[in-house]
Amino acid sequence: MATTETVLEHHDVHDHSGDAWSGGKSPFKASYGKLMMWYFLLSDAFTFAGFLIAYGALRFSSPTWPVPDFVFSTAPFGIHHAPLIFVTIMSFLLIISSVTMVRAVQEGHRENKNGVVFWMLLTVLGGLGFLSCQAWEWTNLIGTEHMSVTTNPFGSHTEDGVYLNEDGTESEETFKAGSSFLLHKAGAHHGDDHAEGGHEHDYTPGDHPGYVVDEKGFIHRKFIVLEGKDAGMVKTESFGPAAFGALFFFITGFHGFHVFSGVVFLLIILINAGSGLYMARKNGHEMVEKIGLYWHFVDLVWVFVFLVFYLL
Amino acid sequence: MGHLNYDDAKKAVFRGLWLLAAVTLVEVFFSLLGKGHVIGGVKEIGWVAYPIGLILIGLSLYKAYFIIYEFMHMRYEAKSLAMTVLLPTILLVWAIIAFFQEGDAWKGRREQIKEKNEESAEPGTTTPQEGFIPTDVYVPEWKG
Numbered sequence: 001m002a003t004t005e006t007v008l009e010h011h012d013v014h015d016h017s018g019d020a021w022s023g024g025k026s027p028f029k030a031s032y033g034k035l036m037m038w039y040f041l042l043s044d045a046f047t048f049a050g051f052l053i054a055y056g057a058l059r060f061s062s063p064t065w066p067v068p069d070f071v072f073s074t075a076p077f078g079i080h081h082a083p084l085i086f087v088t089i090m091s092f093l094l095i096i097s098s099v100t101m102v103r104a105v106q107e108g109h110r111e112n113k114n115g116v117v118f119w120m121l122l123t124v125l126g127g128l129g130f131l132s133c134q135a136w137e138w139t140n141l142i143g144t145e146h147m148s149v150t151t152n153p154f155g156s157h158t159e160d161g162v163y164l165n166e167d168g169t170e171s172e173e174t175f176k177a178g179s180s181f182l183l184h185k186a187g188a189h190h191g192d193d194h195a196e197g198g199h200e201h202d203y204t205p206g207d208h209p210g211y212v213v214d215e216k217g218f219i220h221r222k223f224i225v226l227e228g229k230d231a232g233m234v235k236t237e238s239f240g241p242a243a244f245g246a247l248f249f250f251i252t253g254f255h256g257f258h259v260f261s262g263v264v265f266l267l268i269i270l271i272n273a274g275s276g277l278y279m280a281r282k283n284g285h286e287m288v289e290k291i292g293l294y295w296h297f298v299d300l301v302w303v304f305v306f307l308v309f310y311l312l
Numbered sequence: 313m314g315h316l317n318y319d320d321a322k323k324a325v326f327r328g329l330w331l332l333a334a335v336t337l338v339e340v341f342f343s344l345l346g347k348g349h350v351i352g353g354v355k356e357i358g359w360v361a362y363p364i365g366l367i368l369i370g371l372s373l374y375k376a377y378f379i380i381y382e383f384m385h386m387r388y389e390a391k392s393l394a395m396t397v398l399l400p401t402i403l404l405v406w407a408i409i410a411f412f413q414e415g416d417a418w419k420g421r422r423e424q425i426k427e428k429n430e431e432s433a434e435p436g437t438t439t440p441q442e443g444f445i446p447t448d449v450y451v452p453e454w455k456g
Contacts, residue, residue: 020392028393038397049404053411060415061422069347083349088340092333099329102383106321178355296383300376306336307372311343312365 031283037290041297044258048301051254052308055247062241066154068310070180074144076136087310090133091302094259097126098299105292108285113276116288120270123295127263134256138249146185146218149249152240153183153218159230161223166201168209170224181237186217212236248309255305258298265291328382332375339371 020027028035059065069083079085100122107115141147147154156178163173175181186203205213212220220236269291272278278285316324341350346364348355381387386394 020390027390028396029390030393035393038393042397042400045401046404049401049407053404053407056408057411057415057418060412061418063419063422067347069344069349083344083347084340088336091336095329095332095336098332098379098383099325102325102328103322106318106325110318293384296379299383300379303372303375303379307339307368311339311368311372 031286033290034286034293037293041293044297045301048251048254048304051247051251052304055251055308058241058243058247062243064156064158064178064241066152066156066240066244067180068312070182071154072137072310074140084310086133086137087306090130090137091306093126093130093133094299094302097123097130098296100126101292101295105285105289108273108278108288111279111282111284113273113279116273116278116285117270120266120273120288124263124266124270127259127266127295131256131259131263134252134259138252141248145182147245147248149246150242151216151218152242152245153185154180154244155183155237155240156180157237159228159235160226161235162226164210164222164224164234166208166210168222174226175223181221183218183220183237183239186213186219251305252309255298255301258301262291262295262298266295324382328378332378335371335375339368342367342371 030038072087073083074080075082075086075089100119104116104119104123107119145153157175157180159177161175163171163175165171186201202208203213203217203219205215205217209222211222214220218239220238222234222236225231225233225235269287273285273288278287281287342364344350345354346361354360380398386397
């Protein structure tokens with residue numbers, strides 16, 4: 001028994017000793033289940049990397065890209081113009097649930113059943129909190145801002161210009177190249193609308209003096225270009241790159257699905273731990289450690305989703 | 313565990329929480345700085361996106377390292393196990409370089425097509441192939 005202990009405690013493997021690979025013992029000093037969890041996570045990392053690299057390639061190929069601090073600037077309870085605040089809270093929720101997961105694993109090593117259940121419960125709550133936030137974010141983007149997999153109402157100006165008034169005369173409202181806009185939908189409430197002076201707008205599809213309304217009801221405002229070779233021309237706001245919506249919903253959806261399945265597995269293992277199943281196994285609650293690896297991986301992926309979708 | 317006693321390990325975990333939270337806040341600060349929300353006008357400086365992008369990528373990689381090595385306990389696994397998991401991800405460096413290069417090429421193509429679409433063609437001055445085929449390609453005489 002004493003010799004086994006020494007081997008388990010001895011973490012530095014001397015690769016050239018030949019001893020570790022000569023059979024009879026586990027050269028990686030890890031159980032089959034834990035090792036395979038690591039390799040599953042590696043393959044999952046490649047899946048996510050494939051999606052994120054596709055995102056990067058399509059973003060590089062577009063002349064303009066929706067600015068994240070403009071797209072993600074709303075939060076629940078009517079908060080507007082608060083760039084990245086809501087998504088920072090979402091990140092904190094995942095980080096906190098990762099920390100509580102580490103605590104659950106530590107209590108598992110001490111064979112403290114109640115500790116495992118308590119910290120895993122907090123982890124589940126963190127995961128559910130993150131999913132709720134994501135549900136709100138999606139609802140806002142789809143329901144209020146009318147973004148879809150094929151339509152991206154978040155556009156960017158490529159030239160300096162000045163907007164036209166509703167009657168077609170030049171307004172005071174100027175903008176610079178690179179500034180963002182959201183195409184509003186006729187008759188829809190956008191939350192951050194300016195208080196309109198009570199008069200009715202004509203938003204029937206077609207060409208109007210100050211704007212064009214397309215068949216789907218999106219209002220494209222007209223503007224006069226102020227610089228460049230098209231200076232003096234009247235143009236209308238166009239949609240942003242369509243790939244943005246598809247990539248956003250697909251990648252955050254895939255991550256959210258990982259969080260969801262993580263919550264389900266955490267609940268199953270929590271119930272098993274509570275029933276004393278892992279106490280009976282006397283292996284330091286290794287199952288808790290394995291689901292812990294998965295849960296940290298979900299946090300790890302979010303670090304990169306957060307980086308490319310919200311920060312850069 | 314064997315690497316730390318219980319109380320030290322507990323403290324280390326909550327230190328990790330503050331560290332990750334602080335790094336995330338610093339990231340958000342730099343991101344907003346680059347977009348001109350902290351100091352107005354920063355966004356208009358053309359080169360500022362590059363150092364800020366590098367800082368953000370660096371900080372994210374640090375967060376990833378911390379999560380893998382501390383939270384996922386990779387530090388305490390056998391080195392050979394760690395290498396079998398971590399070394400394959402180096403392949404991604406190549407994928408990133410290759411696909412970003414490709415994305416940039418798509419952008420060039422799009423601009424080229426846009427330019428060509430805007431060209432006005434006077435009837436009779438060009439053969440139908442011209443404008444579509446690069447000049448170094450042999451085109452047999454048009455018999456149309």
